[in-house]
Amino acid sequence: MTITIYIPRDTASISLGADDVAKKIAELPEDIKIVRNGTWGMTYLEPLVEVETEKGRVAYGPVTVSDVDGLYKAGFLSGADHPLCQGLTQEIDYLKNQERLTYARCGLIDPLSIEDYKNNGGYAGLKNALEKSSQEIVDDVTTSGLRGRGGAAFPTGIKWNTVLAAEADQKYICCNADEGDSGTFSDRILMECDPFCLIEGMTIAGLAVNATMGYIYLRSEYPLAKEILNDAIRIAGQNGYLGSDIQGSGKEFNIEVRIGAGSYVCGEETAMLESLEGKRGMVRAKPPLPAHVGLFGKPTVINNVLTLGSVPVIMEKGADYYKDFGIGKSRGTIAFQLAGNVKCGGLIEKAFGITLGDMINEFGSGTFTGKNIKAVQVGGPLGAYIPPEQFDMPLDYEAFQEAHAVLGHGGIVVFDETANMKDQAKFAFDFCAIESCGKCTPCRIGSTRGSELIERGDFKLMMELCDLMDTSSLCAMGGMTPIPAKSAFEHWPEDFKK
Numbered sequence: 001m002t003i004t005i006y007i008p009r010d011t012a013s014i015s016l017g018a019d020d021v022a023k024k025i026a027e028l029p030e031d032i033k034i035v036r037n038g039t040w041g042m043t044y045l046e047p048l049v050e051v052e053t054e055k056g057r058v059a060y061g062p063v064t065v066s067d068v069d070g071l072y073k074a075g076f077l078s079g080a081d082h083p084l085c086q087g088l089t090q091e092i093d094y095l096k097n098q099e100r101l102t103y104a105r106c107g108l109i110d111p112l113s114i115e116d117y118k119n120n121g122g123y124a125g126l127k128n129a130l131e132k133s134s135q136e137i138v139d140d141v142t143t144s145g146l147r148g149r150g151g152a153a154f155p156t157g158i159k160w161n162t163v164l165a166a167e168a169d170q171k172y173i174c175c176n177a178d179e180g181d182s183g184t185f186s187d188r189i190l191m192e193c194d195p196f197c198l199i200e201g202m203t204i205a206g207l208a209v210n211a212t213m214g215y216i217y218l219r220s221e222y223p224l225a226k227e228i229l230n231d232a233i234r235i236a237g238q239n240g241y242l243g244s245d246i247q248g249s250g251k252e253f254n255i256e257v258r259i260g261a262g263s264y265v266c267g268e269e270t271a272m273l274e275s276l277e278g279k280r281g282m283v284r285a286k287p288p289l290p291a292h293v294g295l296f297g298k299p300t301v302i303n304n305v306l307t308l309g310s311v312p313v314i315m316e317k318g319a320d321y322y323k324d325f326g327i328g329k330s331r332g333t334i335a336f337q338l339a340g341n342v343k344c345g346g347l348i349e350k351a352f353g354i355t356l357g358d359m360i361n362e363f364g365s366g367t368f369t370g371k372n373i374k375a376v377q378v379g380g381p382l383g384a385y386i387p388p389e390q391f392d393m394p395l396d397y398e399a400f401q402e403a404h405a406v407l408g409h410g411g412i413v414v415f416d417e418t419a420n421m422k423d424q425a426k427f428a429f430d431f432c433a434i435e436s437c438g439k440c441t442p443c444r445i446g447s448t449r450g451s452e453l454i455e456r457g458d459f460k461l462m463m464e465l466c467d468l469m470d471t472s473s474l475c476a477m478g479g480m481t482p483i484p485a486k487s488a489f490e491h492w493p494e495d496f497k498k
Helices: 013-015 016-028 065-076 114-121 122-129 134-144 156-165 188-191 197-208 223-237 270-277 305-319 319-323 355-363 396-404 419-437 446-456 458-470 476-479 482-491 495-496
Strands: 002-007 032-035 049-053 055-060 087-089 171-176 213-218 255-261 299-302 333-340 344-353 375-376 411-416
Touching: 013 016, 013 223, 016 032, 016 065, 065 188, 114 197, 122 197, 122 305, 134 156, 134 197, 134 305, 134 319, 156 197, 156 299, 171 197, 171 270, 171 305, 188 197, 188 223, 188 305, 188 333, 197 213, 197 223, 197 255, 197 299, 197 305, 213 270, 223 255, 299 305, 305 319, 305 333, 333 355, 344 355, 355 375, 355 411, 375 419, 375 458, 375 482, 419 446, 419 476, 419 482, 419 495, 446 458, 446 482, 458 476, 458 482, 476 482, 482 495
Parallel strands: 002 032, 171 213, 171 299, 213 255, 333 411
Antiparallel strands: 002 049, 049 055, 055 087, 333 344, 375 411
16 A cells, blocks of 8 residues: 655755655655645744554654654554654644644645645635626725735735726736745745645736736745746646636736845835836835836735735635634734744744734744743844733734834744844844845935944934934835834843943
């Protein structure tokens, strides 16, 4: 009897030796079928090897090449016990305690099997969308409460409705996949492990606003995602899910992948449009909004990967189903990413409202070094540093805004007690100085002056500079740089005296 074994093929797993483990297992003297699935997001267990048994998929991890012979002798091909055995995959607490809507298929399926995708709910959302008018699709997305997952948290339905109402001979869907925040990898995981989900979401967005062309603006550091996305786009077209007559509906939509040149500011929507048009990635002044004058001067929907990836489940199960997750004005689920000095790093999809402390302690299991946590930074390199005294804060947009922090792209980076927060504050200015597009003075010059002020210990003037950058910068790059510096100075003033 053929034994089916799942070994992930995402970037993180491969970097940890998954290809070599797969090759070693293929050499075992048994009838083995290896499926290269995506990761479940439990990065601390990668490479995670799963064996299909009568009871379900039994997981072993993290597995190295040198572990394979011992696993074989212990009988892992029949799901036998071993020090690396994690039990049934679906019963692992890290996975079992999540609420997976967008990532329901990540880890479960072969990412490039469209049959796997359809057999697990894929394209059910598009089927429903094809039976609705554009306005009905937009209304459903509006009712769901979905907000942009890229950081700005703007209501998706309002953006789509603006583009739908715009008169134009051509409209576009642009997916911002320039995932550049520190400690973030949720976009990459979805693109590498369930690419049809993003393709389906973009196609529904095209139907909603009458756009026929979509572009995925992908960061150059994701070569495997580029390969998988291009293969998935080709397969979707061959199966009638892209092209000039989607599933015999007469509706048209096409997608192409475009690669960025490695600029952090191109995560900002107008800088991304400039780059897509072949220009230097610099921020545009607004108005006009991209919804009116976007790519090549045409009305354009710009959403990030997770926003668009959340649409299929909304169209499949209904706006009210999605809206039932979350709290307050933060509806649905969000992919949090635990990184930095944390014991169990990985991706966790949860409804808004879980506290920061529960996220770090229940999923992350504390620091990797075993030392006390000093701070966590949420929302990327320009997010606030948050002390343990505030870990009871719920992870939702409004609570973070009230605390002068941002959820951003859901990245959570953990620091233990050895971190120096003055150095971290300086890092924010240095990062901005390197990545600024240079268009506005507060960001271009202020970032350099901020770094100098920290060096010479003039913190009063540094705080005045922070206020200037906050109120005068052209985009969020300069406007958010003060956030980490101010939060570090507020909560750890003793570090600034050293």
